Amino acid sequence: MAEWLHEDGIGEERAILVERGDIIAARVDWGEALRPGFTGPAQIVVKHKGTRRGIARFADGGEALVDGLDPAVTEGATLLLRVTRAAIAEKGRTKLPQARPAGPEALPAPAPGLLAELRAGPLPVRSLPITDRSFDEAGWHELVEQAQGGEIAFPGGSLLVSPTPAMTLIDIDGTLPPPMLARAAVPAIARALTRLDIGGSIGVDFPTLADRKDRLAVDAALTEALAGWKGERTAMNGFGFVQLVARLERPSLVARFARHRTGAALRALLRQAERVTDPGVLLLTAAPALRRAMPAEWEAELIRRTGRAVRWQEDTGLALDGGFAQAVAA
Template sequence: MPEWLIEEGIAETRAILVENGEILASRVVWDDEPWRAGAVTSASLLHRVGGTRRGAVRLPDNSVALIDGLDGGLTEGAALMVQVTRAAMAERGRSKLPQVRPAPQRQPTPAPTLAEELSAGPHPVRTLRITDRSFDVAGWDDLVEQALTGEVAFSGGTLLVCPTPAMTLIDIDGALPLRALALAAVPAIAGALARLDIGGSVGIDFPSLEHRADRQTVDAALAEALSGWRGERTGMNGFGFVQLVARLERPSLVARSALHAAGAAARRLLRQAERVQEPGVLLLTAAPAVLRALRPQWEAELARRSGRSVRRVEDARLALHAGFAQAVVP
């Protein structure tokens, strides 16, 4: 039976759904995300769009969120309780505001922890010690590499997953005949959606198939592969394009890596450091941008958890995600 495994790392809590040693799905929460889906808080109405139930509210930390479902009698400046339905989403050069809805009669509550949220689902949940190697055995590092590069290999080809402001795009490349390539990509696409925690609008650029019967065959295969997936999809058009739409509550692993590259690399470096078993001072070697992204409180927590001193070495020759941690003699 699939089981959720959780690691409560420094600056990041991560979870993987594992069955028979394989990662089926993943979830990640960063500690600097103040308004995650499920949080209930007080707010004040900034303005509303005339003739609609939509508008914007100001949250207690002075940030702004979009709101839908407003009562007709609420006027600007009115106090109300709201529940977050979608976290803020970073994009190239801008950020999408969080989204909320009215939550009358509710009391302020933080968003559920990852363990609480997953425990409400059908699969058992187990929180691991940070020294546990279950994530490594299941292939967490390979999954992170896919998120960093956006490349997901499958037998006969590669998916290229790219977040854009409008949607997540998935391109398919390979040397197989076009019909065979499209069919081979289907299970890889279905797996990537859950493994990389991809939601919202997703565009899939299949190879262009000349014959309608071939397009229908791929559509049927995709429908079967997505049988447990909650969302809607279009049929393949004559250019090989398919669109999927699912509920969007948080950024995917790919979006986090693409839009917060230094922060993602810093969290990866902290995870490596927590797993160093040799005695000595912890030495973190990374690109300057990664070390700048390491917040003092994260480094202090690493020292507390490990019981060691922590040192840094900048190496501008290293790529963002090529940093490493090791133990050295004081």
């Protein structure tokens, strides 16, 4: 039976759904305050005339797009709102979180953590110490590489997953004849949706298939591969395009790692540091950008968790994800 494995790292909760030693789904939570489930008072700072929409500002200064407002609500009013979608960073901008009125019986509440969300679901959950190697054994590093690069190989071709402002686009490339390439890509697409936690509007650009029977064959294969996936899709059009739509609550792993490369690399370095077993002071060797991005509270948490002093060595020749941690003599 599939089982969720969970780790609580510094600045990041992560979880993988593992079945027969393989990752079939993944989730990452970076602890943003305004994420789905957060309920709190917010002031309506913009009310769009003639609509039930506007912009609200919460007590911490964070803003959200609001829908479902009572027509009688005016700018300046304070309402209890529940966040339904987290902020999503895009090239050059960030989409604000989305929220709705929480209802008369709701109370202010923080967003549930990832572990709590998983435990509320139907599958078993096992929380692991950060030193456990189960994530590595299941292929976590390969998954992160796919999320960072957006490229996923499959027999005969590859997928290129690109987050855009309008949708997540999946392009298919390969050397097989178009009908064979399209069919070969289907299992990889279905697998990528859950492994990379992709939701919202998703466009899949298959090779153009002139013969209608070939398009119908791909549609049938998609129906089978996406059984159990919670979303809707269109049939393939004459240009090989298929649109999928699923509920969007948070950034996909591709969007998160593509738009927050420094934050992702810093969290990975901290995870390495927690796993150092040799005695001595922790030495973090990293690109200067990682040192500058380190929040003081994260470094303090690393010291608390490991019981060690921490030193930094900046190396301008290292890439963002090239940092490493080791123990050195005091």
